């Protein structure tokens with residue numbers, strides 16, 4: 043079969059690859075029709091993701107695909123590797139039926155953003171209706187989903203940060219209440235957030251950026267020695283760097299819970315709910331036009347050449363496989 047194949051640390055190429063084989067009763071063969079290419083796939087191919095393969099073997103890229111099972115059922119499937127190919131072996135426990143009315147492209151693109159928003163909001167931040175939610179890096183594909191879900195889950199206020207001014211403005215239509223640009227100077231960024239935090243204390247912070255912007259956000263939370271409510275900060279991505287300086291004084295001055303949401307941090311039960319409830323719910327919302335999901339399609343043969351291109355304006359690239 044044809045596939046997009048790579049060795050960790052090298053760029054992927056369009057090439058021939060042996061057909062995958064079902065090896066046990068928990069697996070199914072899927073004819074792949076559409077695959078979303080995300081930061082996770084790029085990080086795995088680069089060899090820099092914590093879940094990247096450590097051997098030098100040739101493998102198929104891509105982890106989120108939509109396709110047809112042998113009986114014609116159209117499903118979304120999450121695979122650790124191996125989706126960017128004409129055929130893939132998928133696990134029965136990691137598939138979701140795609141409802142009519144939802145395109146292959148949207149069904150392929152949505153689940154990773156749902157993992158990166160719904161799981162963080164529900165299981166790491168334990169978000170409650172009435173919470174004030176700050177989304178750092180809301181201008182990306184996943185951040186845009188987080189804005190919509192935070193609103194859907196009953197947030198009192200949604201504050202968003204990002205660099206892209208045009209997308210920041212567009213987030214007001216998706217459910218954001220306040221915009222804070224990451225492009226302004228540190229002092230004005232901190233002052234703007236301090237005003238908002240004093241007005242409506244921030245309960246939940248979802249972070250896709252990490253690095254310096256999170257150091258600034260933590261300085262906003264720093265207390266003065268009196269009682270404070272708990273703020274739950276969840277790191278989901280690290281677009282501007284993997285480390286921060288963490289002040290002991292800040293941790294002692296506020297009731298702050300810091301956690302992460304990603305592959306490996308979720309329990310088996312949480313992953314089970316993701317496939318049985320959370321992704322199906324998101325598919326229904328999208329099929330009924332209640333979620334805005336921006337994708338653009340590229341053809342299979344050329345997709346490897348586009349590997350290093352940045353997706354424009356928070357849109358997700360989806361590879362269409364004929």
Ligand SMILES: NC(=O)c1ccc[n+]([C@@H]2O[C@H](COP(=O)([O-])OP(=O)(O)OC[C@H]3O[C@@H](n4cnc5c(N)ncnc54)[C@H](OP(=O)(O)O)[C@@H]3O)[C@@H](O)[C@H]2O)c1
Nearest residue numbers: 081158181182183184185204205206279280281282303304
């Ligand atoms: N753990 C999980 O379950 C999970 C799931 C999904 C995604 N993620 C991670 O979350 C992050 C965002 O994913 P995505 O799908 O939203 O990506 P995306 O659509 O490619 O968007 C990238 C985002 O990162 C921002 N950004 C990039 N470099 C930056 C920098 N130096 N400083 C500040 N902002 C920067 C962009 O801001 P502007 O456009 O405003 O410049 C944009 O908001 C990635 O690290 C991804 O791997 C994790």
